[in-house]
Amino acid sequence: MAEPADLVVEGCTVLVHGQDGTIRFEEDSAVVVRDGAITDVTSAVTAAALPAHERIDARGRLAMPGLINCHTHAPMVALRGIAEDVPVEEWFNDWIWPIESNLTDEVVELGALLACAEMIRGGVTAFADHYFSMDRVADAVARSGLRASLGWAYFSSQGAEGRERSLDFALRRDGDADGRITTTLAPHAPYTVDDADLEATAELAREHGLPVHIHAAENRAQTDSSLERYGRTPVETLHRTGLLDVDLLVAHGTGIVDSDLAVLARATGRIGIATAPKGYLKFGWDTTPIRALSSLGIPVGLATDGAASNNTLDVWESMTLTALVQKSAEKDPRWLTARQALDHATTQSARVAGLGERAGALAPGRRADLILVDLSGPHLRPLHDIAAALVFSARSADVLTTIVDGRVLMRDRRLLTLDVDEIAGELARRLPALTDRGHGRRIQDYGTG
C-alpha cells in the first residue's frame, strides 16, 4: 500500500487542461497532493480509497489553478486610493514619486504583508513583484506562504548602484522560502533607464540566467514620445538593447504599435506580457493588444499593477475585465471567450511569470497551487456554462480556500498565515510620515520620454 497522501481535495469539479491546452471541467473529482506537488487528479471514488493525512471535502466547489498576478507592486497597497481621478503625469509626479521618497523598510514589509493577505483572499497563489526594499517583500512572501517572482526596481538616475542592488538581490534571494521565491532583474522602464543600463541588464541576465521584469510601452503617449525623442518605439529599444533575447516580462504594453509586432516576432528570449486592464480604463489609455500578441504566440498574463493605480490586487477582476475590455476593444463579441480568459489566467499567466511547468494547471508534477471556488451562490445559478460562470459571474470573494505548495493558506475565507487587523494597524501608524509631501522631493520625474 502506498504511503498516505499529504492532502486529498475531494468531491469537487476540477478545471483541467487537455494535451492540446483546452480546458475541461471534470465533475466528482479529486486532487491528490504529496510533498507540495500534485501527484494525481482522479475521480472522487478513487480518491476516497486513498489514505491521507488531511482531507478537504470540496463538494459543491470547483478546484482550479491558483491565480497568478503577473505584475504588481505589492507594498503600494499602502497608497490605495490616495491619488484618484488624475492623469498619469500628475499621479507620478505629484503623488507617487514624492510619497515614495518617504518609503521605509517597515512600510514596505507591512504593505507587502497586507498585499499578501489580500491576494490570498482573492485566490492568488503567486505574484511577480517589481519594487524597492525587496528583501522585506521576500520576508513577507516567506511568512505569507505565497509564491513570488521578485525584482528590485531601479532607475538610471540612481547610477550603477541601482542596477547592482537589483542583481545582488536577485542572486541572494533566488530559491528562498523553500523555493517559492524566484528573482528577476528589474529595470523600471525604457523612459527611466537609459540604453547603456538596459544593455548592461541584458548582459547580466544572460550571464546569470536571470529573467528581466520591466515596464514598457505603458501607454501610447510613451510610444509617441519615444519615437519623437529617439526615433524608435520602446519595444524597439528593448530589441536594440538585447532585452528581447533574454527571458523578459513586459508590463502593460498598451502602447505597442503595429510596427512593434514584427520586432516582437523576432525575439529569441521567452517574452511575456502582463495586462492590468483596470488601470488603463482609469487613466483613459488603450488596452494591451492581446489579439495581435496572441497571433505571435506571445503569452499574455493577468495582472493588477499596484493598488495605488488599480485599487485592488484582485486578479479575478482582471480576468473578468480582460474578457470584457478585449471584446469591446476589438468590437467583436466572439473574441476572448470565457475559455480564452481562463487560458490567460492559467497557462499563459504561468508562462509569463516564469512558472510555465511548475504552476498554471492541476496536473501531476505541478506544484499544488490551487483554489476552491464556491459554486453555490445565487449569482452562479443555474450553471449552464461553468467557464462563463467563472469569468463573468464569479468573483474573488467566491474563493473559499487557497493552497500553495500543498499548504492551506486560507480555509473557508479564514486566513491562516497572516493577521490583517494587526498588519493594517501597524501600517496605519506609519501613514502620516509616509504620505507627507511637504519635503518637495520625488524619487524620479515622469516625462513620457
Add this chain to the structure above:
Amino acid sequence: MAEPADLVVEGCTVLVHGQDGTIRFEEDSAVVVRDGAITDVTSAVTAAALPAHERIDARGRLAMPGLINCHTHAPMVALRGIAEDVPVEEWFNDWIWPIESNLTDEVVELGALLACAEMIRGGVTAFADHYFSMDRVADAVARSGLRASLGWAYFSSQGAEGRERSLDFALRRDGDADGRITTTLAPHAPYTVDDADLEATAELAREHGLPVHIHAAENRAQTDSSLERYGRTPVETLHRTGLLDVDLLVAHGTGIVDSDLAVLARATGRIGIATAPKGYLKFGWDTTPIRALSSLGIPVGLATDGAASNNTLDVWESMTLTALVQKSAEKDPRWLTARQALDHATTQSARVAGLGERAGALAPGRRADLILVDLSGPHLRPLHDIAAALVFSARSADVLTTIVDGRVLMRDRRLLTLDVDEIAGELARRLPALTDRGHGRRIQDYGTG
C-alpha cells in the same frame, strides 16, 4: 419620552447627501427607523440613548442607501450563461427569443425569486423590471421583501392584447406589497413596437398617470438602421410618439447620437436613462453617453440588464464599471470620479426608477432602504478615500446586511426571506423544457429596425 424606534443601526460611518447633493461620510453615526422610514441620521452617542425594539451594532461598517437596479429582466437569471460570446442578433434570434417561447409562469416566478436572492445579497434594495408574466414577478417581490417598479413587456406583433395586458397589470398591481411595488407601461422598443402603439402608450400613460419603461437606442446599429428605414433616430421616434412628454425610463441609450441631445433637451416628461455597461462591453457596443446626458440634467441610473446578457444582477459591479468605462470612453481620468459614481448609484438611480423622494438617500422621511458594507477586508485598507474605496475596491460581496422598509432581508450575508437551494433546485427541474429550441419558434424577430 418618545416611543421606542423600530430599529437603530449604530456606530457606523454613514453616507449622507448635503443640501447641494454632495456626498459626505459621517463617522460614528446612526440611522433611526420608525414605521419603515428613516426618522433620523444622528450621532452614535445620541442614538445610544434612544430606546429601540431592535438595534444593529454596525461598528466598522458603512451605511449607505441600498443600490437600485434601474433596468433588469429578473427572471432571465434562468438563462445565465446560456448564450455567450455571440453578437446581439444571434443572441436574440438563435437563443433568447426561441427559449422565451417556452416560458411558463412557474419559471418566471422561480427566476424572479432567484434574482431577488442575488440582488439582496448584492445590496440591491429596489429594481425596475421589464418582462412577461409579471404577476409572478410581483408575487416574488412581495415574498422577497424587495421594492420594485414592474412593467409587463409587449411587442406590436402581439396586437392590441399586449398593450392592454401591460395596462391591466400596471393598474392592478400598483401599490401592492405594502406599497413596495409600483408599476409602469412597458413597450419593448421602437424597433418592435410601432408608432401607433407607442402613441397609444403615451396616451395611456398620461390618462392613468403611469410611467413608461422602454428600451431605446440600445446600440448604434439600431440608430443607423432606424435612420435608414424611417429617416429618424429611435430618440426622435420617442419624441414624435409623445413618449418624451411622459415619465420615461429609457434602457441603454448607447446609440444616442449628438442630434438626439437637442430632442432630449426639449422633453417635458421626467426622462431617465439606465446604463448597464457590462453587456455593452460584451457585445462590443459603445456605452451610454453619460457626460452629454449629464450636461442636459438627465439622470443616469445604474442597471444590470438581464443575467442572460450581463451574467449577474450585480449593481455594485455596474457602479465600478460605469466609472471605469466612462473614464475610458471620454479618455479623461478626471471624469466620472468615485463621488460621481456614488451619485449615479444613489440620487440619480432613485430618480430614474421613479423613487426620487422615497429612496436614494439616508435622510429623514425617506424609506429605510439601506445596506451595511464591511470596511474591514484587506482590499479596503488603508482607507485613504472612502468614496474611492467603495467604487474601486469594494464589491457586492462586502455588503453584509440589506434592509428594505426597515425590514432586514439579509443579516451578515444570511438571507432571511428566501431559500436559494430550494428555489434553484425547483428551477433546475424546469430547465430542460425551458431551454429546448427544437420547436423552431421565437417570440419575436431581431432586426435593427
